[in-house]
Amino acid sequence: MIRDLTDDEARAALPLKWETPGVVPAWVAEMDYRQAEPITEALVDAVRRGALGYPPHGDDLGAAFSGFAARHWGWEVGPEASMPTGGVMSGIRIALEVLCPPGPVVVPMPCYPPFRDVVAVTGRELVPVPLDPDSDDTRLDLAAVSRSFAAGARTLLLCNPHNPLGHVPSREELAALAALAREYDARVISDEIHAPLVLDGATMFTPYLTVDDRAIVVTSASKTFNMPATHGAQLVLPEPADRERLAAVPIPAQNTWSALGVVAGTVAWRDCDDWLDALRGRLSTQRGLLVDLVADRLPKARMRPLRATYLAWLDLRDHGVADPAAAALAHGVRVAPGHDYQPGLDGHVRVNIATSPDRLEQVVDGLAAAVGTPG
Ligand SMILES: Cc1ncc(COP(=O)(O)O)c(C=O)c1O
Structure with missing residues (x-):
């Protein structure tokens, strides 16, 4: 019921989110899914x-x-x-x-x-x-x-x-x-x-x-x-x-x-309503995947419980990198920097999970590489 966009489809459909070639985008709040048919x-x-x-x-x-x-x-x-x-x-x-x-x-x-x-x-x-x-x-x-x-x-x-x-x-x-x-x-x-x-x-x-x-x-x-x-x-x-x-x-x-x-x-x-039910199910699965990936590859991160939205808030301060979003970009992953949401707040990122499992894994791997944990 929820149709994933391929990379080519996503680039055509969501040009802002996907504007940088070679970068897996997990920043702006758009989903890499086709809208409901109705x-x-x-x-x-x-x-x-x-x-x-x-x-x-x-x-x-x-x-x-x-x-x-x-x-x-x-x-x-x-x-x-x-x-x-x-x-x-x-x-x-x-x-x-x-x-x-x-x-x-x-x-x-x-x-x-x-x-x-x-x-x-x-x-x-x-x-x-x-x-x-x-x-x-x-x-x-x-x-x-x-x-x-x-x-x-x-x-x-x-x-x-x-x-x-x-x-x-x-x-x-x-x-x-x-x-x-x-x-x-x-x-x-x-x-x-x-x-x-x-x-x-x-x-x-x-x-x-x-x-x-x-x-x-x-x-x-x-x-x-x-x-x-x-x-x-x-x-x-x-x-x-x-x-x-x-x-x-x-x-x-x-x-x-x-x-x-x-x-x-x-x-x-x-x-x-049916599409929305399917979306919530899909996002819950993505949330579970993110929890597992973070536990495995970013062991010092703290993830706030994601009870709503498809935007996860990660505290990476214990990994010791002030601007993990900037560091992740160098590893081909774009997440949103915490200081955009709270000026002066170091070490946090917002991660958009509304994508495919593969891309979410690439995002966490990029973050892990950026903050120095093998991914
Ligand atoms: C909390 C919140 N309000 C407003 C918006 C944007 O709404 P609009 O594009 O209708 O101004 C967003 C977009 O992500 C949002 O997260």
Whole structure:
């Protein structure tokens, strides 16, 4: 059911990820798998119909997302709550600019790097809440969040589930954050793009809006269904007042969505559950393989439990190389350097496991060669 791309197919399909000849790419978050057939069919059909005009308002997308949320998470959210946007990051930007109170923005670290950029672009001050790399778990530091709110921050950018830590916050963890947000009248923007990618055995995903009805969710089918080119995402805003404020934003200030994004997102949320099941099974197998390969070839590495996403976080500090990603490149393997996610953090890498078993083995071998362990 999950069709692997050959190297030639992957180079043609994913030119950014595969841009460097001779390098096995395990960096940017794209999967070396063909997208689900219903998405291909719907997009081809839309192009044949000439459906390349301005996008509709996205009612179908909202209804399809509501169905997905109810089936997968038991979350009843009305279709009217969804408002389309061109991408998750542009949705976050518009939410920050239009819906969030002024003042500094709390960003737990490590973070997806554009989280820091979007805070800068909107002219806000960033308040980092770093995870101690020696900490036993990857839960949010709520004491630090509380201090940041007490010092004046009024917005927090949450990644639920977390890229790059692979952490799936529990309902209790999120409820505690929601209580803090209520106490300080702060708003949480929850990026839930990785939510369908909670892997076997993980804590059930908790939609943040089910613990905090003043929150703003931004999500998209594009990550799970491997189709960022379609430029479709949505804000989920149960509060009518939020939707009215957003609807009043002048067109030039919006990053408008695409008609093809609405087509692809609608089909993905509505018709691709079987493919998603197969994907999660496949990613769980890849995760198991990575655990074994790391134990065998990178014995001093610490891998954070990968409960969601296909992006594994490895701590290689005990191997004694400050920038293992740079060293791995010299061995024909591209992984993402930890300092991209937490400036100043040495010795960590993020590894994309959504590839073939062979390539994953080559990636670990390249890393092992780079940090001096025979592979
Ligand atoms: C947490 C997170 N948010 C947003 C995005 C990007 O979303 P978009 O391309 O829709 O802006 C990514 C991509 O990997 C991501 O990991």
